[in-house]
Amino acid sequence: MYGQTICFHEFGEPQDVLEVKQREVTPLMPDEILVEMIVRPINPSDLIPIRGAYRHRISLPCIPGYEGVGSVIDIGSNVSKSMLGKRVLPLRGEGTWQQYVKTSASLSIEVPNFISDDEAARSYINPLTAWIICKELFKRSNNSFLLVNACNSAIGRIFAQLSVVFGYRLIAVVRSSAYTEELLQLGAWHVINCSQSDVYKTVMDVTSGQGVHAAIDSIGGKEGYELARAVRRGGFFISIGLLSGLQVDWQRIAIELDIQSKIFHLRQWLQRISVDDWQNSFQQIFALLRQKQLILGRAEARYKLIEITKAVQIAELSGQQGKVLLT
Template sequence: MAKCVKYYDFGKPQDVLKVENRHVQNPGPGKILVRMITSPINPSDLIPIYGSYSHRIFLPAIPGYEGVGVVEEVGPAVPKELLGKRVLPLRGEGTWQNYVRASAELAIPIPVTIDNLTAAQLYINPVTAWIICKEILELKPGDALLVNACSSSIGRIFAQLSKILGFELIAAVRNDIHTKDLIELGASYVINTSESSLVNMVRELTNGRGVSAAIDSIGGSCGNELACCLKPSGIFLSIGLLSGKPVDWKIISQKGEVKLFHLRHWNKQVSVKKWHETFEQLISYISEKKLKLMPPYEHYDLIHVKEAVLAVESLDTNRGKVFLKSELLQL
């Protein structure tokens, strides 16, 4: 028997999450069974629990989109060389459990140079940021990118990618707590929107031209303001809705080209070869110290998942990630 986190109804995680015992099943053809080490708690893990994606979530469900573990068993026709290897068991079962069954061909091997806490968060934010910069926006030297809520985990990755790819990043934040960090990571400018007009500052920094692209994670009036910073041929890309309020799409569509990005859509069309190449590129940047992910903020045993979620929702986790660890393995 092993433990898993499960929810049978949509609602506040504190109300609907349950820790249950679960029989560990054999992996089956083309699958692997992974003994989990640790999983981060991301906003994208919590949003489905509240019911925002209820039309495509089948209950009961196990949360968790990413994490790292060790291959315990392999199914028929799966190379036995995978046994004992650390991998990311992605796009299979939810990762908030002791054991996860996942596709062998989609599992991402983790080199010894990368620690568990870094490996566990290699998927959602790094892949999203990389695909946006390289494939969606096709950013290059001379381009200017504006990102709001930029002190977030993904915002910090955009800052580092600006240094790697050579584009200019203007980071919009609500206070100066993380300004120094963002500049050190690669941001060209940081604008504190609680003290300065975002539109006026961007116009000043770009000599009146506006930015090539803007990435909105907030929505509402913040997203509307972001769109006003675009140059005439600029791209407005929505990747989140932290405010819970949509932007005014009529206004946005008049300011520039509108795009949306959902990682799940990219997953559906990406080849297995390209999937692995993407992770290999990101892993190489991490190994070369060109890219670093969020440090740990706090660790909780899987059985204390409600306390862990409360920490995510009530504390300033821009200082680090909250992780769920399996009691079966130590970090």
């Protein structure tokens, strides 16, 4: 059996290096399942590796895609037949930008009926990252301030909603006032338009000169450093993305700022948790979705795998609010 697959054989701009090919589905191992994909999102975290940001740990050719949802159509000899036909997230296995995905049965996440395909497809990378940071890394209280840049992004909107769940005060940084009202409605305590206001000065004004307890940077480069400046002594600065394509000046942060700083990699968290903890984390995400405490927003557009060039171009348009989905 062959399936349609997106892959890249060299690093570069996604619209230039991504190809659509037919790939043979190899036999399943005893503990594996085969999933026919329904839908998967295009995330910045999918595109950044294609450009070569993490080339030291990516083997070519590579199939991109970290998340998505599909139906189980075949099982290995050690897997219960009850898995057949189940809707699952086939995670931590092969890249999801293909028609058929193989993964370990124990690591697949069964999707409850009250979760739509679109929600399920996007319930991994951004929700889980934000959940872990809020639950395990950010020492929060009702008086804690969390500063997040690129807050109009999908994960920024999640941090805004989780501020209500966890009880911290979110200061959202965006580049346009068009996002202010929505972020306030989602739960943000204050919104800074960095194209009109200085982030550091505004943060000091609204925190009575104390600075924030923690900051989450998705941009890197100069903007990441400016975010770190606004963290109070002993606070946390966490990098979760490189939308600018540039690393934060970690040496400067270490020399000039008396704060704790680190890069958060979801894959490192995955390496140290049990299968039970992995499964339980999704049950908490699904519970938030069911209770409408977490809303992932609308899809911007849908494209078939064969339309990948157009899909990535649309996904990277400035001002994009909804996710682009591959069907």
